[in-house]
Amino acid sequence: MPTxxxxxxxxxxxxxxxxxxxxxxREDMAPQIASQEGIELTDRHWQVIKFMRHEYEIKGTGPTVxxxxxxxxxxxxxxxxLFPKGPAKTAAKIAGIPKPRGCI
Amino acid sequence: xxxxxxxxxxxxxxxIANRLRRLVDQKSxxxxxxxxxxxxxxxxxxxxxxxxxxxxxxxxxxRHRQFRPGxxxxxxxxxxxxxxxxxxxxxxxxxxxxxxxxxxxGARLIPEETEGLTGxxxxxxxxxxxxLDGAVALKSALSRFNxxxxxxxxxxxxxxxxxxxxxxxxxxxxxxxxRKIRDRAELTLVTPLDGAFTKPVASRELVGLxxxxxxxxxxxxxxxEVDGAAGRLVSYDGREVGFDLAVMVPLHGGQxxxxxxxxxxxxxxxxxxxxxxxxxxxxxxxxxxxxxxDLPASKAGSVAHFEGExxxxxxxxxxxxxxxxxxxxxxxxxxxxxxxxxxxxxDFNYDLEPLTGRFPGRLGLPLLRESRLNHxxxxxxxxxxxxxxxxxxxxxxxxxxxxxxxxxxxxxxxxGSPPTQI
Numbered sequence: 001m002p003t004x005x006x007x008x009x010x011x012x013x014x015x016x017x018x019x020x021x022x023x024x025x026r027e028d029m030a031p032q033i034a035s036q037e038g039i040e041l042t043d044r045h046w047q048v049i050k051f052m053r054h055e056y057e058i059k060g061t062g063p064t065v066x067x068x069x070x071x072x073x074x075x076x077x078x079x080x081x082l083f084p085k086g087p088a089k090t091a092a093k094i095a096g097i098p099k100p101r102g103c104i
Numbered sequence: 105x106x107x108x109x110x111x112x113x114x115x116x117x118x119x120i121a122n123r124l125r126r127l128v129d130q131k132s133x134x135x136x137x138x139x140x141x142x143x144x145x146x147x148x149x150x151x152x153x154x155x156x157x158x159x160x161x162x163x164x165x166x167r168h169r170q171f172r173p174g175x176x177x178x179x180x181x182x183x184x185x186x187x188x189x190x191x192x193x194x195x196x197x198x199x200x201x202x203x204x205x206x207x208x209x210g211a212r213l214i215p216e217e218t219e220g221l222t223g224x225x226x227x228x229x230x231x232x233x234x235x236l237d238g239a240v241a242l243k244s245a246l247s248r249f250n251x252x253x254x255x256x257x258x259x260x261x262x263x264x265x266x267x268x269x270x271x272x273x274x275x276x277x278x279x280x281x282x283r284k285i286r287d288r289a290e291l292t293l294v295t296p297l298d299g300a301f302t303k304p305v306a307s308r309e310l311v312g313l314x315x316x317x318x319x320x321x322x323x324x325x326x327x328x329e330v331d332g333a334a335g336r337l338v339s340y341d342g343r344e345v346g347f348d349l350a351v352m353v354p355l356h357g358g359q360x361x362x363x364x365x366x367x368x369x370x371x372x373x374x375x376x377x378x379x380x381x382x383x384x385x386x387x388x389x390x391x392x393x394x395x396x397x398d399l400p401a402s403k404a405g406s407v408a409h410f411e412g413e414x415x416x417x418x419x420x421x422x423x424x425x426x427x428x429x430x431x432x433x434x435x436x437x438x439x440x441x442x443x444x445x446x447x448x449x450x451d452f453n454y455d456l457e458p459l460t461g462r463f464p465g466r467l468g469l470p471l472l473r474e475s476r477l478n479h480x481x482x483x484x485x486x487x488x489x490x491x492x493x494x495x496x497x498x499x500x501x502x503x504x505x506x507x508x509x510x511x512x513x514x515x516x517x518x519x520g521s522p523p524t525q526i
Contacts (some may be wrong), residue, residue, distance in 0.1 A: 063371075065326060065340075066260050066355070070371045076328065080340040086324065101400065 006032045011096075018092065018099045022056060025096025033094045037085065045082050045094075048072055052095040062092040062100040106133040106423060109192055109202040111182060113139035113167040115147070115493070116394030116408035117208030123416035123496035125172045133423065135174065136200065138192065140181040142167045145236055146489060148405065151268055151441065153239035154351075155279045156247075160240050170494045182209075184364040187387050204389050204419055207375050209362070211264055211395040211403055215354035218259050218330060225332020230350045233272065234264065245349060246279070251288030252348030257337055258295045259327045259355050261302075262374075264395055264403045267450075269293060269353055270300060270310055271441045277317045278443030292320040294337060294345055299323060303457035306450055309472050313442060327352075356403070358396060374398040379454065380430035382415045383422075391419055399434070400454065406437040409493050413504040416496070435506040437463075439482035447478035453506040462510035464501050471511065 001012045001020060006029035012020045017036075019025055030049060034041050041049075051072040055063045065088040069076035079087035088100045108124060110117045121137050128135075144167040152158035168177040181195035185205065193199045213234055215221045221230065231242040254276060256269050263269075273293050280286040293300070293314065299307035300314060300321060314321050328340040330352065337345045358373025367386055369375055376385040377397040384390035393415050394408035401407050414432045421428055434454030441447045449469050450458035462468040469478055492499055 064261075067371050076340055080328075084341055086326075086341070 014099075016093075016099065019096040020098070022053075022097045029096065030094050033096075037083075037090050037094065039083065039090070039094070041094075042082075044074065044078070045091075048074055048079065048082065048087070048091050049095045052091050052097060056095070056097040062088060062095070062097050064088050064100055105131075106203040107201065108133055108135045108204045108206065108419065109200060110135065110137045110206040110208055111139075111185075111192065112208035112210060112394075112396070113137045113170075113177065114144065114208065114210050114394070115405045115489075116210070116396075116411070117206070118144070118167070118170045118494045119408065119412045119496045120206055120208060120393050120415055120419075121175045121496075122170075122172045122494065123412050124419060125174050126496065127416050127420045128423065130174050133203070134176065136176045136178055137167075137171065138178050138180055138182060138194070138200075139167055140179070142177075142179055144170060146486060147264070148485065148489070150233050150236065150239045151271055151275070153236075154233050154242040154246050154272075155275050156243060157275075160236060160243075163236065165490070170490075172495070182359075182361040184361050185368055187365065187367050187390070190389060202389070204391065204422060205387075206415075206419070207362075207368075207384070207390065207392045207396045208394055208408075209359045209396050211262075211356040212359050212373070213354045214357050215352070217355045217357075218327060218352075220332060221259075221330040221352060221354060223330075223332055225330075225335075225350075228332070229335065229348065230330055230332045230352060232352050232354055234268075234353060242351065246276075249285075249289070249349055251285055253290045253292065253335075253346055254349045254351070255292045255294055255337065255345055255347035256351045256353075257293075257325075257327055257330075257345075258297075258353045260296050262403055263353050263356050265438070266302065266402055266404075267438050267440045269295070270314070272351060273314065273319045274317065274443040275441060277319060290320070291318070292322060292345060292347075294322045294325045294327070296326050297323060303452065305460070306452075306458040306472060309448075309460075310440075313448075313474070317443075356395075362396075370398055372398075378430075379434065380432050381418055381428040382411055382432055383418065383428060389422070391415060391422075401434045402436045402438070404436055404438060405489070405493065407435075409499075410435040410437075410504040412496060413498070432504065433506055435504060437502070439478055439485065441479065441482055442474050445479050446474040446476055447482045448472055448474055449478045449481065451506065451511075456506065456508070459511045461512040464507040465509045468510055 003010045011024040083090040146163045149158045149163040183193045183195045191199045232238040280289045300310035301307040326340045329338040362369035362373040375392045377392040395403040418428045437451045452458040460472045
């Protein structure tokens with residue numbers, strides 16, 4: 001497994017850069033992960049990131065963008081403004097949770 | 105006398121009612137199926153209607169005629185389920201208590217949730233073949249189509265029969281060649297997925313097939329708007345795909361009564377369900393079959409069929425106070441029509457992605473490869489559906505646990521699970 005170093009701590013990630021162990025994530029790592037994605041975090045980003053963590057803890061998987069738009073309090077349009085390369089994937093990466101499972 | 109209430113008289117509801125009637129003594133439990141109408145549509149046939157390959161008038165049969173004696177059918181719309189009181193409240197103001205409830209009301213198309221999809225151009229140059237009306241309207245639009253850009257677009261997952269949009273592309277290629285206008289028709293498949301299909305081995309094969317047939321694939325496209333007037337799909341991240349004729353697979357969700365029933369569904373109206381026992385996670389006397397569940401399996405008739413064998417047993421165990429059998433493995437089996445009287449077959453479960461080889465054993469149908477035999481299998485399926493699946497009988501040699509005998513060994517591990525040896 002590859003490792004990355006965020007906020008001075010080594011963490012294991014998969015080939016695409018998603019955390020393999022969400023317990024290794026800390027809030028102070030998020031700005032650095034975000035900047036790799038070209039994003040400077042605002043309060044609105046944090047609202048989504050915290051929601052992603054919360055959903056992951058309850059359900060064991062991150063929400064899809066459609067579910068995010070219905071439940072996070074941030075519309076899908078704004079989610080794409082915040083995370084232009086794809087909200088569900090990018091926010092999951094910054095939140096230190098695995099890539100949301102695609103539906104089948 | 106106990107009462108089993110089945111909501112929905114489609115594929116899952118019909119086959120589970122019939123299986124339960126055989127398994128549970130008539131003197132110990134009555135079985136009531138509730139549906140808002142009496143029209144059972146053979147959904148696998150919808151794909152063929154736009155191309156003149158299926159007669160729309162022959163796809164529908166009365167729901168009440170598909171049940172065994174001893175199954176009561178009640179035609180009524182459901183207002184909501186009162187889970188605390190174990191009661192179904194009907195739109196006519198009456199209610200019906202249950203000892204066991206089976207949710208089998210499938211998925212609902214929600215085209216109005218996508219901006220512009222039902223606006224200008226809807227049913228004029230923007231269609232869907234996921235409903236009988238839509239498939240019939242699309243047939244006449246396709247017959248008038250003499251060239252231009254045909255776009256097949258999936259708005260977002262989950263959708264019923266996730267291979268159907270691919271099949272539509274393959275059949276459109278065949279249809280335009282037969283009409284000798286293929287050189288004037290540009291075919292594009294637009295999908296929110298990062299490939300042609302969710303599973304890597306099948307995705308690679310299917311991308312190759314799209315390529316061979318000259319069908320363009322646009323991936324990771326989350327449709328935010330359908331602009332029928334200007335003829336373009338616009339993604340949330342600002343990309344555009346132009347069309348002269350758009351065939352859309354709208355957003356899917358659960359039925360509206362699920363949203364009205366506190367504690368029953370998730371954000372999209374699907375029921376959180378144990379993926380092995382098929383029991384509702386929140387309410388032990390509620391079970392789920394088919395597309396209504398939130399399982400990580402395809403929304404497909406074969407899933408409901410394979411679930412049926414396990415679920416009937418589990419409901420009879422529940423009624424007898426016995427522990428449930430965590431036996432459903434996610435088995436799914438789909439024919440993929442590829443045009444020119446050929447089809448592919450895929451067979452997979454929760455843990456093992458679709459592989460090459462043969463099904464159900466070494467001398468069976470070829471897997472993940474175009475063949476005429478698979479096309480005949482697909483055609484034969486209509487008969488099997490009405491006469492074997494719905495009555496809740498087993499197909500010889502094809503049982504609920506996924507077979508592995510004829511499959512080639514796995515080359516790449518399935519994401520998220522350890523490599524499986526066959």
